[in-house]
Amino acid sequence: xxxxxxxxxxxxxxxxxxxxxxxxxxxxxxxxxxxxxxxxxxxxxxxxxxxxxxxxxxxxxxxxxxxxxxxxxxxxxxxxxxxxxxxxxxxxxxxxxxxxxxxxxxxxxxxxxxxxxxxxxxxxxxxxxxxxxxxxxxxxxxxxxxxxxxxxxxxxxxxxxxxxxxxxxxxxxxxxxxxxxxxxxxxxxxx
Amino acid sequence: xxxxxxxxxxxxxxxxxxxxxxxxxxxxxxxxxxxxxxxxxxxxxxxxxxxxxxxxxxxxxxxxxxxxxxxxxxxxxxxxxxxxxxxxxxxxxxxxxxxxxxxxxxxxxxxxxxxxxxxxxxxxxxxxxxxxxxxxxxxxxxxxxxxxxxxxxxxxxxxxxxxxxxxxxxxxxxxxxxxxxxxxxxxxxxxxxxxxxxxxxxxxxxxxxxxxxxxxxxxxxxxxxxxxxxxxxxxxxxxxxxxxxxxxxxxxxxxxxxxxxxxxxxxxxxxxxxxxxxxxxxxxxxxxxxxxxxxxxxxxxxxxxxxxxxxxxxxxxxxxxxxxxxxxxxxxxxxxxxxxxxxxxxxxxxxxxxxxxxxxxxxxxxxxxxxxxxxxxxxxxxxxxxxxxxxxxxxxxxxxxxxxxxxxxxxxxxxxxxxxxxxxxxxxxxxxxxxxxxxxxxxxxxxxxxxxxxxxxxxxxxxxxxxxxxxxxxxxxxxxxxxxxxxxxxxxxxxxxxxxxxxxxx
Numbered sequence: 001x002x003x004x005x006x007x008x009x010x011x012x013x014x015x016x017x018x019x020x021x022x023x024x025x026x027x028x029x030x031x032x033x034x035x036x037x038x039x040x041x042x043x044x045x046x047x048x049x050x051x052x053x054x055x056x057x058x059x060x061x062x063x064x065x066x067x068x069x070x071x072x073x074x075x076x077x078x079x080x081x082x083x084x085x086x087x088x089x090x091x092x093x094x095x096x097x098x099x100x101x102x103x104x105x106x107x108x109x110x111x112x113x114x115x116x117x118x119x120x121x122x123x124x125x126x127x128x129x130x131x132x133x134x135x136x137x138x139x140x141x142x143x144x145x146x147x148x149x150x151x152x153x154x155x156x157x158x159x160x161x162x163x164x165x166x167x168x169x170x171x172x173x174x175x176x177x178x179x180x181x182x183x184x185x186x187x188x189x190x191x
Numbered sequence: 192x193x194x195x196x197x198x199x200x201x202x203x204x205x206x207x208x209x210x211x212x213x214x215x216x217x218x219x220x221x222x223x224x225x226x227x228x229x230x231x232x233x234x235x236x237x238x239x240x241x242x243x244x245x246x247x248x249x250x251x252x253x254x255x256x257x258x259x260x261x262x263x264x265x266x267x268x269x270x271x272x273x274x275x276x277x278x279x280x281x282x283x284x285x286x287x288x289x290x291x292x293x294x295x296x297x298x299x300x301x302x303x304x305x306x307x308x309x310x311x312x313x314x315x316x317x318x319x320x321x322x323x324x325x326x327x328x329x330x331x332x333x334x335x336x337x338x339x340x341x342x343x344x345x346x347x348x349x350x351x352x353x354x355x356x357x358x359x360x361x362x363x364x365x366x367x368x369x370x371x372x373x374x375x376x377x378x379x380x381x382x383x384x385x386x387x388x389x390x391x392x393x394x395x396x397x398x399x400x401x402x403x404x405x406x407x408x409x410x411x412x413x414x415x416x417x418x419x420x421x422x423x424x425x426x427x428x429x430x431x432x433x434x435x436x437x438x439x440x441x442x443x444x445x446x447x448x449x450x451x452x453x454x455x456x457x458x459x460x461x462x463x464x465x466x467x468x469x470x471x472x473x474x475x476x477x478x479x480x481x482x483x484x485x486x487x488x489x490x491x492x493x494x495x496x497x498x499x500x501x502x503x504x505x506x507x508x509x510x511x512x513x514x515x516x517x518x519x520x521x522x523x524x525x526x527x528x529x530x531x532x533x534x535x536x537x538x539x540x541x542x543x544x545x546x547x548x549x550x551x552x553x554x555x556x557x558x559x560x561x562x563x564x565x566x567x568x569x570x571x572x573x574x575x576x577x578x579x580x581x582x583x584x585x586x587x588x589x590x591x592x593x594x595x596x597x598x599x600x601x602x603x604x605x606x607x608x609x610x611x612x613x614x615x616x617x618x619x620x621x622x623x624x625x626x627x628x629x630x631x632x633x634x635x636x637x638x639x640x641x642x643x644x645x646x647x648x649x650x651x652x653x654x655x656x657x658x659x660x661x662x663x664x665x666x667x668x669x670x671x672x673x674x675x676x677x678x679x680x681x682x683x684x685x686x687x688x689x690x691x692x693x694x695x696x697x
Contacts, residue, residue, distance in 0.1 A: 047267055122403070128452045128458075130376070130380070130394040143501065156392060
């Protein structure tokens with residue numbers, strides 16, 4: 001098989017070569033043109049500094065954590081749990097992990113029963129943020145203890161003023177979801 | 192990750208026991224394999240070998256250092272030109288007993304620290320700088336561990352020397368954070384938080400430290416005045432440095448009145464975002480004494496912990512040589528209390544735990560004559576005092592309030608017991624990230640060699656960087672009988688930390 005393929009390839013190449021040679025001979029040689037944008041000079045003193053624009057889009061997979069983000073779109077908070085009954089860590093994980101860090105077993109998904117009530121462990125008010133911030137500043141960023149979790153996930157408080165120990169309830173951005181972790185947040189909870 | 196440390200005795204005897212849910216637990220002497228329940232808190236144990244204390248195959252020394260000044264915007268020089276200027280200072284101005292080019296002729300390996308390719312917008316920057324320094328075709332390795340890059344770069348160079356791969360290795364680092372505006376820089380740095388679960392919630396690194404500051408204040412009853420004092424101190428010490436990017440004489444009131452970045456952290460409590468480069472020369476014992484009569488022996492170890500603070504499960508405090516189980520009997524018994532939680536850095540504690548054993552340190556506060564800590568924010572500086580045992584956890588603020596952390600103790604008017612960040616640190620002088628841990632090591636070296644004035648007080652150095660030496664310039668040289676200095680290089684919210692010790696060896 002391999003031999004045959006090579007032979008065919010050679011034949012095709014030989015034919016093409018002859019054809020392209022003819023084409024090149026008939027065309028006028030082209031001059032290379034600059035097709036970019038002219039670079040702006042920002043300053044010349046004490047040295048020359050130019051502007052260097054950058055714009056790009058990455059694609060990013062949520063991999064085995066995709067169910068977490070699907071859950072947010074449906075208004076559910078989903079966590080992972082190690083199903084290995086020999087493993088000492090049987091608590092839930094948010095941020096979720098697909099594999100248990102202690103025994104490497106593939107985790108299973110659990111949906112937290114609603115309402116999800118947590119307690120503020122600590123917080124900050126983000127006043128000055130870097131470029132690309134998607135929440136209107138200033139806003140309250142909160143780290144929330146949720147019963148049954150091994151972790152203390154970071155999120156934000158939609159309204160109200162936080163304090164350590166404050167009870168909060170999880171809510172979801174199911175209309176026009178951002179498809180990111182910003183699709184769940186906390187609101188003050190009385191009761 | 193939570194684990195139980197079991198002390199067997201002796202400097203090399205501390206170990207972790209086997210993990211219960213790994214397939215074939217290996218029973219180890221001096222400790223039971225398996226899960227343990229203590230005070231209702233889970234402790235996971237690890238296998239023997241995880242806690243082995245690193246040991247060099249031969250002794251390692253640092254003999255020379257070099258640095259550029261650090262600036263917010265540095266259009267005067269290209270990055271490789273800055274690296275060359277630091278390299279030249281290292282070879283030419285450290286009183287080495289050989290011609291600079293002959294010293295260069297001893298180098299056969301280099302490690303290079305750079306935090307983020309985003310900033311340089313140049314992959315394989317190492318190759319460009321290596322060529323520019325005229326070191327081809329010697330091999331070099333690029334090292335990247337976030338804010339701890341500088342420390343890790345020195346660790347990698349030390350490994351090369353200790354193993355015999357090199358007799359003389361160059362450890363250099365840099366960052367060019369001025370190609371983008373500050374907010375874009377903040378964005379780039381925030382990509383060093385978990386991109387799926389944390390970056391979007393802050394887009395600025397102060398917002399990952401600020402929650403720690405609030406929790407720390409609540410747990411240990413710390414006033415923001417203590418944090419402000421750290422900012423005042425480090426900005427002030429930067430006034431003596433010709434390399435400083437954020438020198439300033441501020442009052443506590445001015446710090447607290449400055450604009451907030453992320454509550455409660457003010458701008459004056461946050462580190463600089465700089466451009467600049469630094470390097471040190473790492474070598475074996477024989478070469479060290481050939482090059483100088485004043486070499487310093489090097490010990491350095493590292494530790495790591497989760498990128499997300501969220502994932503830090505409770506564990507027992509690994510005890511430093513100056514601590515006993517009694518020290519923390521009640522500290523973590525409160526409901527909701529976790530170690531290291533949001534208050535401390537396990538990676539820093541772990542690195543200190545190792546390096547104190549490696550260097551035979553029994554009491555860091557008594558034995559260190561200077562510490563250069565990674566004060567990216569006032570709060571991280573404060574947290575680190577506990578991690579490296581300058582004070583027990585819960586009493587970190589006393590290191591500042593007692594005056595121990597100052598060049599001159601404001602309470603007594605006498606020299607501080609163990610002054611901190613006389614270089615001006617990251618808040619006052621620089622944070623050109625890949626250079627930072629190397630700059631700190633150079634400062635420790637010069638202090639131990641009694642060369643603070645030579646490298647900070649010479650009007651020519653001030654002029655070289657476009658500055659004038661202040662008329663009220665003050666020396667921050669530590670006393671002649673000083674023996675040891677320590678520096679901490681720290682990444683993320685404590686994801687990677689190295690703790691290095693330089694010991695005067697003459």
